[in-house]
Amino acid sequence: MADAAIKKATLHVRRGAPAEAAHYDDFAVPYEDGMSVLDALRWIRIHLDSTLAIRYSCINANACKTCMALVNGEVEYTCIAKLTPELTTVEPLPKRPLIRDLVTDILPEDEKF
């Protein structure tokens, strides 16, 4: 299949660590109906940028609760948030300490050593 025939989705992803100026990178990923935002983020890590920091564990089981991020301004589990062929903005959780890119510190205070 010619590359032009493959549907693409674009992710607009906030990048950076706490001591750095935040910026956004855009990534075009092959789009298929039923894909999750996490599917697209994992594709980016494998094919485009292995430095993109994301966190997940159970993948689509909605059990681990580690994949939360802002998707188009709403708090979502990226593993169940449906990707659309339009531009999707993905950002770290705003009320949690940023670690890097889309990873925030989500441990409750009483579970930290």
Ligand code: FES
């Ligand atoms: S990866 Fe486990 S809830 Fe999303």
